[in-house]
Amino acid sequence: ESYLKFDSINQMYGCQSCGKKYKSSAGARLHYRIKHCGLFDHYCSMCGKGFQQKSHLKSHMSLHIQQKDFECNICGSKYAHKTSLTAHQKLAHGSDAHALPFSCSICGQGYFSTCAMRLHKQTHLVGRQHICEICGFKFLHKHHLKRHEKNIHK
Known part of the structure; x- marks a missing residue:
């Protein structure tokens, strides 16, 4: 894999992007997917947050299942904590409602960072055909995949 470099002397796999070293190729691949591609294997169906391990997703889901006694008097959304x-x-409803600098081009959801928005957009691409073989990122159009491969992995 082009983003990994094996050091035969130290028996370590190094990330080509930042030089971080790992004992296993799996560890190096995981590092690359998270740190340099922003990809996760598991996504929360309720909020779009991404996780590498299913157990972390399950733990996160418990936040959504908690008793939600605090209801928004404007839209009816319910929350477990007053904060x-x-x-x-x-x-969502105050003067800062539309102040989030990055928004999803598919549904309009706003985010504080491009990384969070990009992770969210992956939830819209379930079942799409164009998948990067290096990092697993999914694309709606083949030319977007080609541009990604050229800009990110070469």
């Missing part, structure tokens, strides 16, 4: 409701109301 979460307050943050929701400020972002």
Whole structure:
């Protein structure tokens, strides 16, 4: 794999992007997918947050299952904590509602970073045909995959 370099003297796999070393190729691949591609194997169906391990996703899902006693009087969304409701109301309904600098071109959901938005967009691409063989990133169009391969992996 072009993004990994094996050091036969030290028996370590190095990341070509940052030089970080790992004892196994799996560890180096995982590092590359998370740090340099921003990809995850498991996504929360409720909020789009990504996780590398299924156990971490299951733990995260418990946050969504908690008793939600705090309801937004504007849209009816429910939250387990008053602080979460307050943050929701400020972002979704307050003067800062449209102040998030990055938004999903598919559904309009806003994010504070391009990384978070990019991870969210992956949830819209379930079952898409154009998948990068190096890092697993999914694309709706083949030319987007080709551009990704050229810019990220070469």
